[in-house]
Amino acid sequence: MTMSTAARMLETYPGEPLLSASQLAECLDACFDCAQCCTACADACLAEEMVADLRACIRFNQDCADVCAMTGALLTRQTQPNVQLLRQALELCAAACAACAEECEKHAGHHEHCKVCAESCRRCEKACRDLLAAL
Amino acid sequence: MTMSTAARMLETYPGEPLLSASQLAECLDACFDCAQCCTACADACLAEEMVADLRACIRFNQDCADVCAMTGALLTRQTQPNVQLLRQALELCAAACAACAEECEKHAGHHEHCKVCAESCRRCEKACRDLLAAL
Amino acid sequence: MTMSTAARMLETYPGEPLLSASQLAECLDACFDCAQCCTACADACLAEEMVADLRACIRFNQDCADVCAMTGALLTRQTQPNVQLLRQALELCAAACAACAEECEKHAGHHEHCKVCAESCRRCEKACRDLLAAL
């Protein structure tokens, strides 16, 4: 996989990072990837004929997008880190991703966007849990 | 206090809300208020001559702004609520507000913006804890 | 109307502001108010039985929420202002609010949330245009 710019930026940080760039990069990329994916899945669900059956999926997508974007922003910043806060954010993010993945997986057979989104959520859930283990 | 539009919108929700509008309104308003306040405090800190001494304050402000905006968005949505996720978001928000308030309070004697921001953070921390108790 | 904390924070800015707090306060409050209102209206539309007929409303709400939040953030920051960028943001925000108001007004007779949201959008559209005239 090519390195994202977000991951490249980690290497340029002038201070003492709490975590190495290689530890952070996967979780950072997974968070931003998942945020975008969930925004797209909510919009694709809205365009489906059966939109009324996809209300939970849309809601879970929206929450997951907000939580992943917030977590990605906290992970991006390295100045004056607050480990306890980061841990809670990662726990929340893993939970939001798991909930959204579970819902999307129900529709993955019918809707390709739910299939791709579920994969992105599962990747982000795992990346959050891996980073929690490393913290 | 006049009711915010966000609070008024709660009354118009067509479904069965998980919580009453009166239970939600204070926490909702406190989250958005604190998000804006923290963005403003980070910017005001940046304009201070002694900006180098305010790095922690700026960082905590930025994280708190992101966490409060995310929590406010989750609280705003009432369709297909996920109580467990909401609880974790409120816990995180209370922690982010407490951390930011504690930092801002150190500078409240010198910087009016830190004083106002600390008050907004403490109000939001309390509102999150009150809502957690009600959930 | 009581002053919002966002408006109060404007008074605490330690540098030379581009605009007076009284000029900025109404637009700042209107932007954040409208952002929250649009997020709530999108969610309320999603809960309506006739959600399939409200796709445009949901989409316009979501875009308007994102644009208002961005504009509110730019207005909040006073350090090193970029007038040309602010002008373009205000033009975009007025346009997003006008488009969302127009769509919500179509449903205002049936859905109270669309009625309240349309009012919030029109207030924000006007506040952006007034600030543009003052810049």
Add this chain to the structure above:
Amino acid sequence: MTMSTAARMLETYPGEPLLSASQLAECLDACFDCAQCCTACADACLAEEMVADLRACIRFNQDCADVCAMTGALLTRQTQPNVQLLRQALELCAAACAACAEECEKHAGHHEHCKVCAESCRRCEKACRDLLAAL
């Protein structure tokens, strides 16, 4: 370059897209990439010893991050597109990226994060202008 998940999601949209996935993908990726990069550059500037000389860079980074994230969200949604609004958002985004790039380029010789950020801003500025030409 490997395809981002955001770009892959474009292919799964169930409705009639306004633009082809291949037209959108570069601009979408550039917007999200630039948003993350600018958040990281603001944080890295804050950690520099000479932070007081980087106030403009931090401010431009923050605005550019907000504008790129908003533009990326608008581009992600394909249901009920509003071409006029999209054009204004792309114009604003190109302007925010150009302003931020210009400022970062002044510091690119001293700070690697400003160098990487300026490149990301220039890529996003170009992608916005290319998409504007295609709209």
